[in-house]
Amino acid sequence: MARRPDPELTAQVRPDGYLELFSRRTGKRHRCGPRGTTMWLALQRSGWEPELAADEISLHLGVDPDSIRCDIEAWLAHFREAAK
Numbered sequence: 001m002a003r004r005p006d007p008e009l010t011a012q013v014r015p016d017g018y019l020e021l022f023s024r025r026t027g028k029r030h031r032c033g034p035r036g037t038t039m040w041l042a043l044q045r046s047g048w049e050p051e052l053a054a055d056e057i058s059l060h061l062g063v064d065p066d067s068i069r070c071d072i073e074a075w076l077a078h079f080r081e082a083a084k
Contacts (some may be wrong), residue, residue: 011039021079030079039072050076 046052
């Protein structure tokens with residue numbers, strides 16, 4: 001099931017390739033490295049569907065989509081927990 005990010009969350013890919021997420025609601029910032037940036041962009045393009053995002057990434061990297069899907073789910077769980 002697609003879960004769009006909090007509407008109070010802003011995202012910006014910085015010139016160094018790192019994604020910066022900022023929650024206006026909590027005031028928290030988080031910087032993501034290239035891996036997190038790739039997952040965010042794939043999720044955005046896939047309508048926030050982890051399965052579709054994993055398929056996209058796995059095609060580009062030539063890896064098993066199930067392993068990518070696990071990484072995406074863990075990454076999303078981290079942010080859900082941080083938002084509490």
